[in-house]
Amino acid sequence: MGNVGDLGAFGAWLSDGANWTGRYGLLNLIVEHLALTALSLLIAALIAIPVGLFIGHTGRGEIFVVGLGSLSRAIPTMGLLFALVLLLGVEFRELSVLLALSTIALPPLIAGAYSGVTTIPPSIRDSATAQGMTTWQLVRHVEVPLASPSLIGGLRIAFIQVVSTVVLAPLVGLGGLGFGIIQGLALRNYAQVTVSSLVIIVITITGERLIGFWQHRTKARLTPLDKLENP
Amino acid sequence: MKLTRITALVASVGLVLGVAGCASTTPSSEPIVIGSQAYYSNEIIAETYAQVLENAGYTVDRQFSLGQRDVYVPAIEAGEIDLFPEYTGNLLQYLVPDATQTTADDVYSALATALPAGLTALDMSPATDQDSYNVTQDFAQKNNLTSIADLAKLKDLTLGGAPELAERPYGPKGLLDMYGVTVSFQATGDTTVDALVAGQVSMANVYSADPRISQLKLVTLSDPLGLFLASNVVPIASEKVSADARALVNAVSAAMTPEDLVALNVRSVEEKLSASVIAHDWLVSKGLIK
Numbered sequence: 139m140g141n142v143g144d145l146g147a148f149g150a151w152l153s154d155g156a157n158w159t160g161r162y163g164l165l166n167l168i169v170e171h172l173a174l175t176a177l178s179l180l181i182a183a184l185i186a187i188p189v190g191l192f193i194g195h196t197g198r199g200e201i202f203v204v205g206l207g208s209l210s211r212a213i214p215t216m217g218l219l220f221a222l223v224l225l226l227g228v229e230f231r232e233l234s235v236l237l238a239l240s241t242i243a244l245p246p247l248i249a250g251a252y253s254g255v256t257t258i259p260p261s262i263r264d265s266a267t268a269q270g271m272t273t274w275q276l277v278r279h280v281e282v283p284l285a286s287p288s289l290i291g292g293l294r295i296a297f298i299q300v301v302s303t304v305v306l307a308p309l310v311g312l313g314g315l316g317f318g319i320i321q322g323l324a325l326r327n328y329a330q331v332t333v334s335s336l337v338i339i340v341i342t343i344t345g346e347r348l349i350g351f352w353q354h355r356t357k358a359r360l361t362p363l364d365k366l367e368n369p
Numbered sequence: 370m371k372l373t374r375i376t377a378l379v380a381s382v383g384l385v386l387g388v389a390g391c392a393s394t395t396p397s398s399e400p401i402v403i404g405s406q407a408y409y410s411n412e413i414i415a416e417t418y419a420q421v422l423e424n425a426g427y428t429v430d431r432q433f434s435l436g437q438r439d440v441y442v443p444a445i446e447a448g449e450i451d452l453f454p455e456y457t458g459n460l461l462q463y464l465v466p467d468a469t470q471t472t473a474d475d476v477y478s479a480l481a482t483a484l485p486a487g488l489t490a491l492d493m494s495p496a497t498d499q500d501s502y503n504v505t506q507d508f509a510q511k512n513n514l515t516s517i518a519d520l521a522k523l524k525d526l527t528l529g530g531a532p533e534l535a536e537r538p539y540g541p542k543g544l545l546d547m548y549g550v551t552v553s554f555q556a557t558g559d560t561t562v563d564a565l566v567a568g569q570v571s572m573a574n575v576y577s578a579d580p581r582i583s584q585l586k587l588v589t590l591s592d593p594l595g596l597f598l599a600s601n602v603v604p605i606a607s608e609k610v611s612a613d614a615r616a617l618v619n620a621v622s623a624a625m626t627p628e629d630l631v632a633l634n635v636r637s638v639e640e641k642l643s644a645s646v647i648a649h650d651w652l653v654s655k656g657l658i659k
Contacts (some may be wrong), residue, residue, distance in 0.1 A: 220559075226562040228569060309558045311529075311555070311560045312557045326439070
């Protein structure tokens with residue numbers, strides 16, 4: 139405890155095994171933080187990617203996509219979280235947290251899928267149709283592969299937003315690394331607050347870099363195709 | 370109230386900066402700056418101080434909803450706030466984390482010593498708002514519970530409360546050491562009471578002046594061995610608060626009973642009245658203002 143810059147307290151907190159194990163130990167909280175993030179992204183992706191692809195493919199509901207960007211900034215996540223818990227009941231607090239987190243992940247994912255499809259050169263789509271591809275084949279073999287770098291870019295933004303918002307989960311009785319921050323602030327245990335924050339930062343940067351790498355590789359795989367188009 | 374704790378915390382940083390700015394630009398007739406926590410009940414108490422002082426001709430500057438202690442205690446210490454309604458036990462625990470006093474008088478005198486120079490704890494009120502362990506009426510009847518000690522015979526108890534309860538002296542460790550009660554802890558945060566009613570936890574830490582205790586017919590377990598620190602309402606005053614003003618605030622504290630405080634909270638929660646209306650009606654009923 140004590141001063142923010144107290145490195146001794148920082149080391150003492152880390153070297154105390156009791157802070158690592160148990161229901162609210164650091165290890166458990168890290169796993170919970172990652173699980174909440176991954177599940178929320180999965181739920182959001184299952185909804186957002188088909189919707190984004192559909193809008194990009196048909197051109198229907200484009201205004202919806204434009205409004206989406208500003209909407210995502212207008213959602214008060216904490217208010218939504220409490221509203222969902224009150225609405226669904228405390229028995230479903232996990233579901234409430236997942237739904238609230240999925241909501242903030244939807245806009246970047248939809249936008250990523252949508253813009254991935256709309257930026258495909260019309261000549262490619264036309265030649266696919268000219269070869270006799272059905273709509274499903276066009277989507278499956280042309281649009282999805284070509285849209286994937288943009289789609290993964292959307293996932294990258296969604297990940298950053300979700301992984302940093304999971305911090306609110308302890309307010310409604312779940313864990314995650316926000317627990318260490320909220321408990322540490324109340325106890326004025328700044329070593330605990332610092333460790334929890336640092337772990338969140340490391341997870342965020344690592345995850346963002348990994349998704350960025352994936353995006354880069356997906357794009358690189360498509361490069362020969364670009365060359366084909368502009369020899 | 371607590372639901373907006375984080376927002377209030379963020380907003381209050383701005384407010385505190387605002388207070389700091391104002392202090393230097395108002396040289397004429399210095400108003401008494403009254404602060405309050407971002408907790409509706411605390412705001413009502415602060416409002417009673419404000420109105421009784423205004424009634425006596427003082428100028429008052431209300432700086433309410435200043436978040437939690439981490440934000441406002443430094444502001445009080447810096448002399449930016451002159452008068453603040455506090456709670457003896459909780460404030461003592463903030464200033465001296467390993468304080469061992471539990472009775473009302475011991476806590477009050479320990480607090481007087483622990484306060485930084487320039488700050489005084491005025492008379493404490495009989496009104497309390499302190500941690501307490503509560504169970505549902507069903508659970509209490511089924512297991513014949515009236516005191517925390519009665520829990521010792523039960524197994525598989527889960528205790529719900531704010532995350533910090535896990536580490537508090539009166540948390541799981543205190544329950545085991547003092548009463549031989551074994552509990553597993555579940556951090557239920559702001560949904561503690563809901564979790565208790567839904568049966569997700571068997572007992573919950575709820576502030577004793579919380580209207581939901583009577584609304585939901587919760588049973589507050591007595592604490593014969595003094596596990597909890599007594600936490601009476603106590604005004605903290607700076608040197609800028611004159612002896613006359615202190616006497617007025619002390620009269621408010623003396624008049625406020627624990628039942629009064631619960632009743633004030635009930636009016637806020639059930640009738641959705643503003644702090645100023647609730648405070649005014651109460652002061653009139655006690656004959657403290659006309």
